[in-house]
Amino acid sequence: MNAFGEYLQKAVLPAMNAIGIKNIGVFTEMGLSDPPRLHLLLPFNNLEEFAQSTPTMLEQAVYQENSASFAESDSPTTPQFVRYQSSLMRAFAAIPQMKVPEAQERIFELRTYEGFNDDAVHRKVAMFNDDELPIFYETGLDPVFFGETLIGQHLPQLTYMLTFRDMEERDANWKKFIDHPEWKRVSGLPKYANSVSNIHRVFLEPTPYSQV
Numbered sequence: 001m002n003a004f005g006e007y008l009q010k011a012v013l014p015a016m017n018a019i020g021i022k023n024i025g026v027f028t029e030m031g032l033s034d035p036p037r038l039h040l041l042l043p044f045n046n047l048e049e050f051a052q053s054t055p056t057m058l059e060q061a062v063y064q065e066n067s068a069s070f071a072e073s074d075s076p077t078t079p080q081f082v083r084y085q086s087s088l089m090r091a092f093a094a095i096p097q098m099k100v101p102e103a104q105e106r107i108f109e110l111r112t113y114e115g116f117n118d119d120a121v122h123r124k125v126a127m128f129n130d131d132e133l134p135i136f137y138e139t140g141l142d143p144v145f146f147g148e149t150l151i152g153q154h155l156p157q158l159t160y161m162l163t164f165r166d167m168e169e170r171d172a173n174w175k176k177f178i179d180h181p182e183w184k185r186v187s188g189l190p191k192y193a194n195s196v197s198n199i200h201r202v203f204l205e206p207t208p209y210s211q212v
Contacts, residue, residue, distance in 0.1 A: 004080040007070035008040070009209040015063035016042070019056045021049075023100050025144075025212030027108060027204035035082055039110070039204055041161075041212060043098045043145070050088070089147025089159060094129040098145045100212055101163045107205060108144065109170060114157045114198040121148065121156040124195040128160075131186045136162075139180055140173035144212065167203075 013024050025041030044050040057063055070080065091097070115121035125148055136143060144161040164170040177183055186192070206212060 002080070003070055003073045004038070005207065005209075007067060007080070009207075011063045011066040011070065012057070013209065013211065014066070015057045015060035016053065018060050018062060019053065021053060023098060023211050026207045026210040028207060030107065030203040030205055038081075038207075041098075041145075085153060087152030087159065088150050089145075089152075090150055092125060092129055092146040092148065094133050095143055095146045098212075099143055101142065101144065104165075106163050106165060107167065107170065107203060109162045109164070110159065110202050110204055111162070112149075112154070112157055112159045112200040113196045114154055114200075115195060116197045118156045120195045120197065121158055123192055125158060127186070127192045127195060128158075131189075132183070135177060135180050135183050135186070139176040140164075140169070141177055 008026060013026075016024055021042060021044065023043055025039070027039040027041070029037050029039070042053075044053065073080065113121070113124055115124060128146060133143070133146075142163050144163055146158070146160040148158045149155060162170075164173065
């Protein structure tokens with residue numbers, strides 16, 4: 001484990017847990033990414049909790065005790081990370097809380113749907129809330145979260161995460177979804193036409209210290 005991973009495991013996650021931020025996900029991308037990328041998933045109950053989380057975390061004894069080695073190892077010539085970007089998402093009405101999967105070997109699929117305008121994304125959110133998510137559950141597309149991105153990259157967009165035992169289960173369950181007669185009906189409804197203009201996906205594996 002590198003110094004940044006140790007910093008997350010020993011300082012950031014326990015300090016966040018101490019202030020009530022639970023079920024924090026830490027994931028690496030499957031395959032080779034250059035540079036290597038780490039994904040951090042932090043669930044908050046409201047905007048006030050989000051706004052106060054970092055300053056309150058920094059005050060925690062466990063953070064102050066366990067972050068010193070990271071601070072000492074970080075320098076302009078040997079930085080522990082290059083850059084980071086953040087997204088703030090609002091949970092869908094149909095999934096207001098993150099769903100934590102059972103603790104077993106799993107992979108995760110992170111999918112981002114861009115829309116050509118805000119109305120397109122709002123219609124896609126409505127499609128998930130009203131018609132699409134029941135088909136997900138029926139066909140084994142198990143969600144971790146669904147969120148409409150309020151602040152982030154490539155707006156307007158929404159992002160969601162699914163979990164599977166392995167790629168074989170993932171491929172089989174997506175085929176069940178695509179072949180499902182209710183999906184064929186819903187996807188043909190005029191009110192949902194042209195609601196997605198671009199799809200990005202990335203496959204993730206949890207780190208040994210991930211809480212999701």
